[in-house]
Amino acid sequence: MSSIKLCYKTYDVKMSLSAIKQFNSATGLDIYASLLDLIVVMTDWQKSNTGVHDLCRNLYKSCDFITASKLFHAMIVKEGSRIDMEEIQDAMFRVGILPTEIDNDMGEPWCMVLVEMAFAVVKDFEDMSKGKKKEDI
Numbered sequence: 001m002s003s004i005k006l007c008y009k010t011y012d013v014k015m016s017l018s019a020i021k022q023f024n025s026a027t028g029l030d031i032y033a034s035l036l037d038l039i040v041v042m043t044d045w046q047k048s049n050t051g052v053h054d055l056c057r058n059l060y061k062s063c064d065f066i067t068a069s070k071l072f073h074a075m076i077v078k079e080g081s082r083i084d085m086e087e088i089q090d091a092m093f094r095v096g097i098l099p100t101e102i103d104n105d106m107g108e109p110w111c112m113v114l115v116e117m118a119f120a121v122v123k124d125f126e127d128m129s130k131g132k133k134k135e136d137i
Contacts, residue, residue: 001013001014001077001124002014002117002120002121002123002124004072004076004113004116004117004120005106005108005113006072006088006091006092006095006110006113007090007091007092007094007095007106007107008106008107009091011072011076011077011078011083012076012077012078013072013075013076013077013117013120014075014077014124015031015075015121015124015125016075018074019031019074019075020032020074022073022074023070023071023074023075026070026073026074027067027070029067031071031074031075034062034063034067034071035071035117035118035121035122036118037062037063038059038062038063038114038115038118039115039118039119039122041055041058041059041062041115042055042059042115042118042119044058045058052098052099053098056097056098056099056109056111056112059111059112059114059115060097060111063111063114065089065092065110068092068110068111068114069085069088069089069092070085071114072088072092072110072114072117073085073088075117075121076088091110092110095107095108095109095110095113096109097109097111099112
């Protein structure tokens with residue numbers, strides 16, 4: 001399980017069958033395709049010679065505020081229950097749309113947190129895959 005920092009609060013996040021179904025039911029979208037879109041935007045930007053404003057704009061085009069809140073909501077894990085959608089959307093609203101110059105990652109805009117979460121999902125699956133390969137030997 002990974003964690004994200006959204007609006008000065010840390011949340012545990014995990015990809016699960018339940019998250020896949022919840023996100024699809026709420027949006028009609030596939031959670032993996034949505035996360036991969038964010039990864040593609042980030043990797044394309046890293047190859048480009050454009051500023052962070054272009055990155056943020058393209059991340060927002062890839063996943064709007066409401067869709068992103070539903071993605072966060074599906075993946076945030078809390079013992080025994082889910083975090084309220086209102087808490088997630090309030091946090092997203094408060095962190096704004098552009099990166100800060102504050103030297104920590106607690107107040108980053110939600111688009112940056114979302115792409116970080118996408119990469120964390122990939123890493124979690126890579127780690128699980130490595131564990132399975134060792135067990136198969």
